[in-house]
Each structure stands twice: as C-alpha cells, then as structure tokens.
Amino acid sequence: MMPFYITPKTLTKQAKTLVKHWSYERLKLTKAREILCQLYGYKSNHHYKQLEVQKGLTLPSISQDVVFLNYRRWIQKLANLGSLNETQSKKMLHLLWNNYLNDNVKIPKYLYTATFTFYGECNDLLDESSLEYPFNDNPSVKDAIEALGLPHVEVGAIVVNGENVDFEHTLNEHDRVEVFSHNI
Incomplete structure (x- = not known):
C-alpha cells in the first residue's frame, strides 16, 4: 500500500496527542511518531523522513474521505501497533482526526x-x-x-x-x- 502524505506539523501534533492520551505505559514522542508513520503506510519514521524530502514525489493526502474509507482498517492497525483494544484505538483515532470524524454521520458506531x-x-x-x-x-x-x-x-x-x-x-x-x- 502506498503511504499517505501527512505534513510534518500534523504528524508532530498527532504524536503529541498520542503521548498525552496514551492509556498504558508512558509513551515517548519518538515511539508515537513511529506508530503514526506505520499507521499511514510508511515502514518507519525514517522512511517518512526520506520520502518527505524527495522532490517530485506526490503522495495522496489525507482528506475526510480518506479517513472515512480507511476508518476500520486504521482502527485495527492502530490497535495492533499500539497494543490497544479496538475501542481504545477508535477513541484515539477520533482524537487524531476529530475535525473529520466527530460530526461525521457516515461513521458507524460499531465496527x-x-x-x-x-x-x-x-x-x-x-x-x-x-x-x-x-x-x-x-x-x-x-x-x-x-x-x-x-x-x-x-x-x-x-x-x-x-x-x-x-x-x-x-x-x-x-x-x-x-x-x-x-x-x-
């Protein structure tokens, strides 16, 4: 799967959100970035940084439709990457993409x-x-x-x-x- 483009500013903001709301052991910012990069299709944070500086490479950006289409898969993947259950993962995804998800009636209550x-x-x-x-x-x-x-x-x-x-x-x-x- 091709990774999605996420700006460094958004990635940093989301990593800080993960750290702040993480429910288990203390999560470091570098680990949060690693989880998010893998969630969005990169092999690692290093892979994200390599692709970020490449000229002429265009990756699909994350829109509300992209979040909706990947909703179930991202919940499952975040649960696996972060050793969370899917209910915790769902809450976390809503924190990360609150502008896209919180008022979206297309999002099913149950997976x-x-x-x-x-x-x-x-x-x-x-x-x-x-x-x-x-x-x-x-x-x-x-x-x-x-x-x-x-x-x-x-x-x-x-x-x-x-x-x-x-x-x-x-x-x-x-x-x-x-x-x-x-x-x-």
Whole structure:
C-alpha cells in the first residue's frame, strides 16, 4: 500500500496527542511518531523522513474521505501497533482526526456484526429468533448471548460457522452463530 502524505506539523501534533492520551505505559514522542508513520503506510519514521524530502514525489493526502474509507482498517492497525483494544484505538483515532470524524454521520458506531439464530426454548425469552449483534471489540459468545437477553444457563449448545464452540469463543466479523436450548 502506498503511504499517505501527512505534513510534518500534523504528524508532530498527532504524536503529541498520542503521548498525552496514551492509556498504558508512558509513551515517548519518538515511539508515537513511529506508530503514526506505520499507521499511514510508511515502514518507519525514517522512511517518512526520506520520502518527505524527495522532490517530485506526490503522495495522496489525507482528506475526510480518506479517513472515512480507511476508518476500520486504521482502527485495527492502530490497535495492533499500539497494543490497544479496538475501542481504545477508535477513541484515539477520533482524537487524531476529530475535525473529520466527530460530526461525521457516515461513521458507524460499531465496527462488526454477527448474526445469531436461536432454537428451541431459547426463543421463549427473546422477541425474535434471528438477531444481528453489532460489536467493536471481539466479545465472547457468552457475553454476546447475554447482551441479547438470553441467560447463558438456558443454552445447551453453540455452533459458530458450522463448528461447535464453548462460551469462551470470541466473535469475529460476519460470524453466524446458532444457539440451541438444552432440550434440542
């Protein structure tokens, strides 16, 4: 992937924002710059500086549309680069691009969805037998089932994408989850 152009002034401002709002161990400015450079497609801060001084090289600049189109990917990448969960990464990205993101109605509240289908007596406690479950960080199947309104003690078996799983299985994007009661 070709890197995006970001001005040195914006990069420095964003690095300071990362340092100020970092939730774990103390983050140094050089490490923040390294994370941001990799987020925007550079191999490293050194690579960014090399390309920054090259004459005649034109890189695509970061516009509101670019931020929106890369939103999910940047959240995932920032989470990986910074050892954050995706909820923390999402908040951080909003701090970095607050002018573009905070009032943008196109930005989804949740990054992922899974489809749940309930069978047997599980349906006695729910309004619908099939539900979409939106989420950000990957929750366990147990947490998702309970969030949808079904106590986990009512569940006899869980099948995700055709495979039997236990309550600790974590959900992923587009998972198809089937939940069976004890009597099926």
